[in-house]
Amino acid sequence: MTNKTRALLIGGHGKVALLATPMLIDASVQVTSMYRNPDHRSEIEALGATTLERDVTTLSVEDWADLLKDFDVVVWSAGNGGKNGADATYAIDRDAAIAxxxxAASLGEKAPRYIMVSYIGSSTHTIDPSASFYPYAESKKAADEHLSSTNLDYLILAPAALTLDEVNGVEVIADTNEAAAGRTTSRVLVAEVITEFVVRDFPQTRVLPFVDGESPVSSIS
Structure with missing residues (x-):
């Protein structure tokens, strides 16, 4: 391939995106990192990415189409992270993601491939509406279901409980809470999986549930 793959990381200052950025650059990907807070620009630039300051909650579908037309792959790794209440979670994790x-879908044949970072069991959650996790669970379910209804070439990454542990490899499991019970997924591994599928075709499955394991990421098929 003579031309570098052009990837957009949305949520570029998140833990996963900060880990993925240098991995992608090492894999000869042209990385643009999208973030909201201007204070984060220098940290992202230091990793070697092109910076793009945007607030995802302000972008219309048309804005997104204009932005995404210049990329081969888009990675959604943005999220409220429970910082600013339920309204912000719905605005970022659901509404902005769907927009x-x-x-992307409006671009038709010119649409980028789309990687959504989600979590195991997102589409079948049974979280109590009174639980603090409910807005996030509902938002991810809505976004994942919406993505699956499109004609996009997409992949939903479904890790288990996230850590910052070092890992030796990956294990692909069933997309259920039962299968994920007691299992964890390192953010390092999520970054490795993102990198793997930015630079090669998506696996056979549209939803990839995975945890820390012993197999190389390259073995996922």
């Missing part, structure tokens, strides 16, 4: 999906 970005619609923007």
């Amino acid at each position: 970005s999906i619609d923007g």
